[in-house]
Amino acid sequence: MVREKLTRRQLGAIVAAAAAPVLSRAQTQPSAEELLAAEREDLRGAIETLGKFDLPMATEPSFRFEP
Amino acid sequence: MPEFSDDIFFSPITELNAKLKAKEFSAVELARAFSDRLEKLGPRYNALALSFRERAVRKAKDVDGDLKRERYRGPLQGVPYAAKDLLSAAGSPTTWGAKPYAGQVFDYDAAVLKRLEKSGAILTGKLAMVELAGGGGYRYAAASLTGPGLNPWDRTRWSGGSSSGSGSAVAAGLVPFALGSETWGSILTPAAYCGITGLRPTYGLVSRHGAMALSWTMDKIGPMCRSAEDCGLVLRAIAGGDSNDPGSAGKSFYYAPQFARKLPDLKVGFAPADIEVWAEPSTRPAFRAALDVLRSLGARMVETKLPDFPYSQVAGTIISAEGSAIFEPLIRGGQVEQLADRKQIAGLKAGLDIAAKDYLKAMRIRSLIRKEMRKLFTQVDVLVSPSCFDPATKISDPVDSGYVPKPAPTDRGLSDLGAAGNLAGLPALSIPCGFAGSLPVALQLVGRPFSENNVLALGKAFQDRTDWHKRRPAV
Numbered sequence: 069m070v071r072e073k074l075t076r077r078q079l080g081a082i083v084a085a086a087a088a089p090v091l092s093r094a095q096t097q098p099s100a101e102e103l104l105a106a107e108r109e110d111l112r113g114a115i116e117t118l119g120k121f122d123l124p125m126a127t128e129p130s131f132r133f134e135p
Numbered sequence: 136m137p138e139f140s141d142d143i144f145f146s147p148i149t150e151l152n153a154k155l156k157a158k159e160f161s162a163v164e165l166a167r168a169f170s171d172r173l174e175k176l177g178p179r180y181n182a183l184a185l186s187f188r189e190r191a192v193r194k195a196k197d198v199d200g201d202l203k204r205e206r207y208r209g210p211l212q213g214v215p216y217a218a219k220d221l222l223s224a225a226g227s228p229t230t231w232g233a234k235p236y237a238g239q240v241f242d243y244d245a246a247v248l249k250r251l252e253k254s255g256a257i258l259t260g261k262l263a264m265v266e267l268a269g270g271g272g273y274r275y276a277a278a279s280l281t282g283p284g285l286n287p288w289d290r291t292r293w294s295g296g297s298s299s300g301s302g303s304a305v306a307a308g309l310v311p312f313a314l315g316s317e318t319w320g321s322i323l324t325p326a327a328y329c330g331i332t333g334l335r336p337t338y339g340l341v342s343r344h345g346a347m348a349l350s351w352t353m354d355k356i357g358p359m360c361r362s363a364e365d366c367g368l369v370l371r372a373i374a375g376g377d378s379n380d381p382g383s384a385g386k387s388f389y390y391a392p393q394f395a396r397k398l399p400d401l402k403v404g405f406a407p408a409d410i411e412v413w414a415e416p417s418t419r420p421a422f423r424a425a426l427d428v429l430r431s432l433g434a435r436m437v438e439t440k441l442p443d444f445p446y447s448q449v450a451g452t453i454i455s456a457e458g459s460a461i462f463e464p465l466i467r468g469g470q471v472e473q474l475a476d477r478k479q480i481a482g483l484k485a486g487l488d489i490a491a492k493d494y495l496k497a498m499r500i501r502s503l504i505r506k507e508m509r510k511l512f513t514q515v516d517v518l519v520s521p522s523c524f525d526p527a528t529k530i531s532d533p534v535d536s537g538y539v540p541k542p543a544p545t546d547r548g549l550s551d552l553g554a555a556g557n558l559a560g561l562p563a564l565s566i567p568c569g570f571a572g573s574l575p576v577a578l579q580l581v582g583r584p585f586s587e588n589n590v591l592a593l594g595k596a597f598q599d600r601t602d603w604h605k606r607r608p609a610v
Binding site: 127 | 272352444445447448449451452455477478480481482484485486488489493495496497498499500501502503505
């Protein structure tokens with residue numbers, strides 16, 4: 069086994085290099101708040117589409133669902 | 136113990152039962168052989184949630200006693216199976232595929248397990264699933280306590296969800312059949328991706344007592360098997376009224392393909408755009424050939440399309456509202472953060488914001504969808520369309536990264552049949568119909584409510600003419 073003594077600067081560079089892909093992935097991933105906002109936006113879009121649907125007033129919801 | 140070949144592990148239910156009756160092997164030997172295989176190969180596909188070896192051997196001893204006394208209980212007697220881990224089994228963990236429920240134990244069996252117990256089938260294990268059946272909407276196949284479901288045809292591909300383990304286990308011959316559940320696509324997708332036959336029964340035909348609820352008005356439990364015939368045999372055992380399930384239709388099912396409509400009397404609706412526009416190009420030759428087989432069987436093929444409704448938005452709103460209401464304690468209590476998929480966490484939280492008027496609007500549009508689907512089924516007996524428009528997605532890709540036709544198609548054909556069929560509670564059978572490269576593709580056959588015998592008869596006729604359902608992956 070080869071033992072090589074690293075300087076603090078070399079060690080720092082290695083740690084930084086190893087962490088770089090993880091950091092970059094973390095930076096490209098949306099935060100929890102951004103994900104929640106996106107989900108809310110998706111739902112808002114779906115509900116907006118439902119809102120545009122012309123529904124006869126007498127239409128009742130399927131409470132007791134039967135196919 | 137006799138040597139069990141692959142031919143046994145991939146045998147249809149009726150053959151296994153016949154061999155048991157002929158005493159070629161005992162139920163205990165068969166249960167041990169399938170348990171060995173499930174324990175050994177299940178983890179290879181992230182398909183196994185929990186082995187029930189001891190329970191299986193105990194039950195198999197009883198079955199052997201019955202067989203010795205010639206007390207026959209039907210075609211499932213002595214046949215091993217496994218169940219999606221959203222079904223409770225007394226005294227064992229039922230995780231719903233989700234970390235917050237990893238230690239959850241019920242003291243009763245789900246109604247479907249009790250029914251299968253009565254028919255003599257032998258539960259060998261619980262199978263992996265997408266956490267909480269994916270109710271919040273998930274982005275990656277890894278959204279599961281047991282990791283991403285791996286496809287036996289290609290382990291770099293997803294087995295589909297949310298009944299991922301059920302799809303993989305049947306495809307790899309780890310069980311002769313499995314139980315899955317579907318709210319929107321969770322039986323048909325893994326059945327299609329894994330090249331097996333899956334049946335989504337009519338809403339209310341199979342009791343959900345003891346099953347995790349995701350959407351009270353859309354959840355269904357159904358069989359995932361090697362053939363349409365096997366699906367019919369399992370459905371016969373699990374169907375029936377149950378006062379413990381408020382959605383139960385109180386109906387039974389008798390598998391009788393011989394009394395189904397004759398194929399030349401059957402009008403089969405299809406939409407050319409499904410294949411020529413919506414389907415991913417590599418899948419199209421298989422779908423075209425499959426429609427030719429249906430024609431050659433004498434079925435009358437009729438061009439049709441779905442009535443115009445915002446199906447996906449209606450289904451998405453209902454599932455989101457009901458699912459978030461069901462899991463409100465999990466969300467409010469903060470344990471939702473333990474889920475594996477961040478999109479799923481956000482989706483469940485967002486669902487709590489749906490206003491009553493919007494949920495009701497979705498349910499009112501759903502009433503019209505049901506009415507219009509009933510009208511459509513006065514013109515056709517069965518609708519046929521690809522179960523999925525793509526072969527299985529790569530494990531590393533988002534689950535919604537499939538083929539998107541460009542420019543956006545103007546002809547919707549039957550492309551929304553998955554959402555429409557689930558909203559209207561219609562039965563659907565997914566049958567393998569070929570390959571795109573090394574990956575299976577499948578057709579869905581959708582019928583009127585409680586017309587399971589018709590779709591099963593058409594599926595069986597297709598499978599009598601083809602051998603796609605008999606193909607096996609290299610396990």
